Amino acid sequence: MQTYDFIVVGSGSAGSVVAERLSASGRFSVLVLEAGGSDCRFYIQMPLGYGKTFYDPAVNWNYRTEPDPGLAGNADHWPRGKVLGGSSSINAMVWIRGHPADYDYWRELGNPGWGYDDVLPAFKAIEDNAAGADRWRGTGGPVRVTDCFPSIHASTKRYLAAAEQAGLAFNPDFNGATQEGVGVYQINTAGGRRMSAARAFLRPAMKRPNLRVEMKALATRILFEGKRAIGVEYEQKGARHTVRASREVIVCGGSINSPQLLQLSGVGPAAHLSALGIDIVEANENVGRNLEDHVGLNYTYKGRGPTLNQLLRPWWGKLLLGMQYVFLRSGPLSLSLNNAGGFFRTDASRPRPNMQLYFQAFSTVIPKNGERPILTPDPWPGFSIGLSNCRPTSRGEIMIRSKTPREYPKIVANALSTEQDVAEMLAAVKFVRRIASMPALAEFIEEEIVPGPSVQSDEELIQDFRKRSGTVYHPVATCRMGPDPAASVVDPRLKVHGLEGLRVIDASVFPTNISGNTNAPTIMTGWKGAEIVLRDWS
Structure with a gap:
């Protein structure tokens, strides 16, 4: 031995x-x-x-x-x-x-x-x-x-402006003096x-x-x-x-x-x-x-102008971005799925943020077998605003x-199994829609694809996020x-x-x-x- x-x-x-x-x-x-x-x-x-x-x-x-x-x-x-x-x-x-x-x-x-x-x-x-x-x-x-800010897509800048219009302060460094606010993520590359x-x-x-x-x-x-x-x-x-x-x-x-x-x-x-x-x-x-x-989900929108979908989906776009990455180590392939995001409180009385935001300058509503369709996004100009809870009270084993x-092993997640977690998620998805309704994004949005405008009542929102949420x-x-x-x-x-x-x-x-x-x-x-x-x- x-x-x-x-x-x-x-x-x-x-x-x-x-x-x-x-x-x-x-x-x-x-x-x-x-x-x-x-x-x-x-x-x-x-x-x-x-x-x-x-x-x-x-x-x-x-x-x-x-x-x-x-x-x-x-x-x-x-x-x-x-x-x-x-x-x-x-x-x-x-x-x-x-x-x-x-x-x-x-x-x-x-x-x-x-x-x-x-x-x-x-x-x-x-x-x-x-x-x-x-x-x-x-x-x-x-x-x-690394800071992603120099490489973010124009739609990401719209998201940042809309989140500020919705009441979140711009935060240049979530790992700095304060965590709360909206900004561009740092990534380990x-x-x-x-x-x-x-x-x-x-x-x-x-x-x-x-x-x-x-x-x-x-x-x-x-x-x-x-x-x-x-x-x-x-x-x-x-x-x-x-x-x-x-x-x-x-x-x-x-x-x-x-x-x-x-x-x-x-x-x-x-x-x-x-x-x-x-x-x-x-x-x-x-x-x-x-x-x-942490559990979360995305709200996905169809844009009125180009997003990364138009570059990442066609063969010529893949070739162009692939060459940019191979020869220059730059471009979308050198970044994370989530270029920007933020942290916010669903209730102003809370001492610190209890929800996290993510912005993705492309959309992946249409599934693809065998992979997460990041490299083959939807055929329309789409983007997503995601969120997840920060301190859930649900416990599994x-x-x-x-x-x-x-x-x-047997994994029992027990996600969203407490009233507090459900109430927080309900407030959070409403805030995502508030961000999307702000002028900086509203003028860019043609329609909400998922879950869609027909989902409006609290009961419908809860049913939707239970059906679509998952681990982050x-x-x-x-x-x-x-x-x-x-x-x-x-x-x-x-x-x-x-x-x-x-x-x-x-x-x-x-x-x-x-x-x-x-x-x-x-x-x-x-x-x-x-x-x-x-x-x-x-």
Whole structure:
């Protein structure tokens, strides 16, 4: 049995960072087990290419939830990265840290070291912001953060003007002094290429002799001696292997795979695991529970003038934009689906924004089998205004179905299952229509395509958003952090309660969700988690 100081399970947004930081000094040997393969794929590196990876089983787990009553009985598609870089290799690259109060709340829940003043230095150390350094931004870090404003489409400028007319202030930096308002998103790209966690952290670290990465290596079980994690069992090319960790096993599988691996290893709800014939190593009812996710939908319009549809749909447009990207690393293919957006409050009495906006200068109402139709939009000039909730009160769970590691777990999202979440979404879709009715956009809109002008009453709006809403790919909290083992899975130092030599470091440890996209906070969690590990072993 080969032995390493640390075994890191998963090379995603957090795992890539953990592996890089732990191997940087050369003092420790690190093994990374990644269930997927290489990220050296054109449609991963090209930012807008993630439409091709949205359903691609070569790089995507392609999870599905159970039919969800809150989503009119729909079974939601949950893409998750199965590749070096994890979901940071297939996501929309919007770089949002979240609201400062989100992290202060983590600290108030009994997690010292996780308040906003604690995590801000980590964010700044990670970033190389193209806008330069200030009180909030960082430069010189591994992740290049780019401002999309110079490249936005004319219809995006109309959206920004309309949102201001609807009462939102222009915000030049959602990661700066304030989050509320409307503006252009920053994205993690460099030289027109996706800056995934693998590109920023893991790929450079793979040159070190003390770091080994095994791809197509599915972790099937954590090995224990008593209450101490001593290694990992994994499958690769049809064979089963075991490796030993002399210091720690660090699980970085994400909000689905981390609780799944813990449960397969006997760490989780005792009655559920026992019923499946799994020996209990440590009973903890919270493993896989407390699932939070942001849900949202789009309102789509037909424009009176050109949008990106007229460039992205025809063959000659694809050729033109493809040449622009290949030779200049610029143009729409070098950007995210969501160029602009914002944050707003559905009720002025709320202390901070509870809804997020997204603007897309093209539309994809007509489906296309096998891919998200980003690269083949509708045949008319269309655009969409999207939204999602920031702090939902609905909770779900993720539980394994059997002892078989390759069987997907049961995902019960329970989306829009509380009256508060439904009321917030109702107010939010009305505000989207308010933005569309402002002069800057109204003069450009020929008609509302989806849901259409016939949907007007509260009952009709609720029925529509239940039918059309879905995940915006931000599941968290299934191995949540907290001081009390009765209410959490890991402690504030990310050690699994009741066990030794085992930590979880990824978005599953978030005590609650953050206000916005979760990739940047997950990378930050990897950075801070690695710092904690290094301090403990200094």
